[in-house]
Amino acid sequence: xxxxxFSRRTALALSAGVLALGLAGTAASAxxxxxxxxxxxxxxxxxxxxxxxxxxxxxxxxxYYNSEQEMLTKLRTxxxxxxVVLINSIYVGDAVKEGLIQPIDTAKITNFADLSPVLRDSxxxxxxxxxxxxxxxxxxxxxxxxxxxxxxxxxxxxxIFDDAAYKxxxxxxxxxVEAVQIAALATGxxxxxxxxxxxxxxxxxxxxxxxxxxxxxxxxWNKHLAAGDFDIAVYWSGSAARAKKAFKLPVEYLVAxxxxxxxxxGLTVATKAPNAEAAHAFIxxxxxxxxxxxxxxxxxxxxxxxxxxxxxxPEDAMNRKVLGxxxxxxxVKFMAxxxxxxxxxxxxxxxxxxxxxxx
Amino acid sequence: xxxRQRQRQAVTLLTAPAYLWLALTVFLxxxxxxxxxxxxxxxxxxxxxALTFEHYTAFFTKYIYWYNAWRSFELGLxxxxxxxxxxxxxxxFLAKRISGRxxxxxxxxxxxxxxxxxxxxxxxxxxxxxxxLDLLFTYPAIVVGLVHAYLPYAILTIYVAxxxxxxxxxxxxxxxxxxxxxxxxxxxLPLSMPGVLTAVFLIFIPVIGSFMEPRILGGKNAIMLGPIxxxxxxxxxxxxxxxxxxxxxxxxxxxxxxLCSPLIRRYARVx
Numbered sequence: 001x002x003x004x005x006f007s008r009r010t011a012l013a014l015s016a017g018v019l020a021l022g023l024a025g026t027a028a029s030a031x032x033x034x035x036x037x038x039x040x041x042x043x044x045x046x047x048x049x050x051x052x053x054x055x056x057x058x059x060x061x062x063x064y065y066n067s068e069q070e071m072l073t074k075l076r077t078x079x080x081x082x083x084v085v086l087i088n089s090i091y092v093g094d095a096v097k098e099g100l101i102q103p104i105d106t107a108k109i110t111n112f113a114d115l116s117p118v119l120r121d122s123x124x125x126x127x128x129x130x131x132x133x134x135x136x137x138x139x140x141x142x143x144x145x146x147x148x149x150x151x152x153x154x155x156x157x158x159x160i161f162d163d164a165a166y167k168x169x170x171x172x173x174x175x176x177v178e179a180v181q182i183a184a185l186a187t188g189x190x191x192x193x194x195x196x197x198x199x200x201x202x203x204x205x206x207x208x209x210x211x212x213x214x215x216x217x218x219x220x221w222n223k224h225l226a227a228g229d230f231d232i233a234v235y236w237s238g239s240a241a242r243a244k245k246a247f248k249l250p251v252e253y254l255v256a257x258x259x260x261x262x263x264x265x266g267l268t269v270a271t272k273a274p275n276a277e278a279a280h281a282f283i284x285x286x287x288x289x290x291x292x293x294x295x296x297x298x299x300x301x302x303x304x305x306x307x308x309x310x311x312x313x314p315e316d317a318m319n320r321k322v323l324g325x326x327x328x329x330x331x332v333k334f335m336a337x338x339x340x341x342x343x344x345x346x347x348x349x350x351x352x353x354x355x356x357x358x359x
Numbered sequence: 360x361x362x363r364q365r366q367r368q369a370v371t372l373l374t375a376p377a378y379l380w381l382a383l384t385v386f387l388x389x390x391x392x393x394x395x396x397x398x399x400x401x402x403x404x405x406x407x408x409a410l411t412f413e414h415y416t417a418f419f420t421k422y423i424y425w426y427n428a429w430r431s432f433e434l435g436l437x438x439x440x441x442x443x444x445x446x447x448x449x450x451x452f453l454a455k456r457i458s459g460r461x462x463x464x465x466x467x468x469x470x471x472x473x474x475x476x477x478x479x480x481x482x483x484x485x486x487x488x489x490x491x492l493d494l495l496f497t498y499p500a501i502v503v504g505l506v507h508a509y510l511p512y513a514i515l516t517i518y519v520a521x522x523x524x525x526x527x528x529x530x531x532x533x534x535x536x537x538x539x540x541x542x543x544x545x546x547x548l549p550l551s552m553p554g555v556l557t558a559v560f561l562i563f564i565p566v567i568g569s570f571m572e573p574r575i576l577g578g579k580n581a582i583m584l585g586p587i588x589x590x591x592x593x594x595x596x597x598x599x600x601x602x603x604x605x606x607x608x609x610x611x612x613x614x615x616x617x618l619c620s621p622l623i624r625r626y627a628r629v630x
């Protein structure tokens with residue numbers, strides 16, 4: 001397989017070279033595009049950027065964010081700095097409303113027809129008949145566990161939350177929305193509009209003894225698992241695949257019977273992008289199967305929105321095995337946009353929970 | 360123009376850039392935040408803010424805010440107290456008992472933490488606290504990390520104060536019949552108080568606002584007012600509440616300084 005990729009890459013580099021010769025006159029249009037994304041989330045893979053530069057002549061630099069709010073804040077306060085921005089589906093609507101991103105010229109995305117219609121045509125990405133985001137990857141927020149310490153995977157959130165076997169070994173992300181949604185699933189409520197917030201608060205407060213620590217970044221999660229700080233923790237499916245593949249950690253992923261949070265991410269172009277043209281080219285490169293298959297094989301990635309790319313993965317890939325399973329998928333609830341008031345209420349609830357746990 | 364007038368003019372001209380710079384970099388952002396703290400929503404994007412006092416009343420009416428403010432204060436007391444308890448004897452020995460090369464070497468060791476990045480230092484602590492000590496993600500872990508970070512302030516300021524205490528005062532007290540303990544309590548300690556007070560302010564104020572060390576070392580015990588304010592800015596997009604909580608904190612600190620000012624004036628005169 002690697003030799004095949006190599007030869008394909010060589011062929012690509014050659015053809016890119018030929019193309020560059022032919023387009024020598026336009027070489028001056030090579031731009032430097034600035035991408036805003038989570039760190040280590042595909043767009044900043046060194047080999048990918050080299051591949052993209054060979055193809056298009058454009059170079060890519062990055063800036064990172066640690067929360068969606070930080071991403072929106074950066075877009076609001078620095079217009080004209082960023083070209084391509086990765087935005088989770090539920091925040092695309094906010095970004096459109098505030099005029100932070102511009103409509104996508106879908107004619108420039110050659111892979112657009114191959115993208116899963118469920119994600120591509122979702123109302124989160126399309127506003128006033130215009131597409132504002134190109135669906136890139138999707139995945140789950142559920143539980144990942146240390147397969148060396150936990151031999152038989154628990155099948156319900158109730159077990160994970162209450163079984164003495166996981167006492168002091170549970171981890172959750174320090175994120176109000178994620179915590180409330182997981183607890184909503186655990187208490188059998190609508191994850192996107194839970195009717196009984198006090199019940200959720202109570203359920204989360206009951207984790208005082210079960211909880212080891214909160215995590216805030218992928219890097220931190222991997223360190224915590226490796227050090228034995230926690231053995232089972234809420235995690236993102238793509239990051240779990242990466243932890244197993246790239247960092248060789250004993251990580252397996254599970255979807256409990258109460259369900260899991262589904263999410264999908266889109267690539268967008270900032271309103272005042274200095275290089276909108278090159279930004280489109282970069283997005284097209286990112287949704288291309290050639291990039292994705294190598295990303296998932298070599299590094300580990302979330303599931304691709306490109307159906308052709310998913311079909312090209314090996315049979316045993318986590319993205320085909322766990323996320324491709326029909327029965328698992330039927331338990332997934334996709335996240336809907338949140339109002340400012342919901343977010344404020346969740347944050348207050350989460351601060352109350354953390355205070356009770358710390359006491 | 361008299362010489363005096365000319366001098367005043369020169370001073371004004373020479374210090375003006377510094378004051379202007381301070382006004383621009385400190386006062387303006389603070390003023391913007393003060394304005395934000397009275398709005399219902401941040402005036403960013405297409406939101407239409409209205410004036411409100413609700414974020415200030417929230418601090419006093421909602422348990423999580425004032426309780427966590429108290430947690431921050433408690434942490435400040437612990438860290439400042441331990442820094443003084445450890446730092447004073449260390450500074451005393453450095454100033455009065457050790458000299459020459461040894462003193463230089465010890466100084467280097469004390470200042471060393473300052474040269475490393477705070478984040479790196481904190482992550483190094485996670486390793487030590489996890490394995491042999493089994494303290495990671497506990498309250499003492501936060502205290503240990505912060506004491507290590509702020510101890511140099513205590514040692515250095517108290518050292519400077521003790522250097523200024525003339526040894527002949529000690530000899531005089533001893534020759535007049537004071538015991539060693541009496542000499543220390545009645546002569547040396549009062550004379551070194553300016554250093555102690557400086558250390559208290561240098562340590563207490565940043566510690567009650569700290570959020571990085573609590574989060575990394577404290578795990579689930581990390582919640583304080585600092586991390587709550589950070590959460591309002593970084594995850595809830597509730598800048599007004601975050602700003603209001605910061606200003607309440609600032610007001611409380613100023614109140615404490617005002618209450619302590621007779622003490623400060625007294626010892627400042629002695630020093």
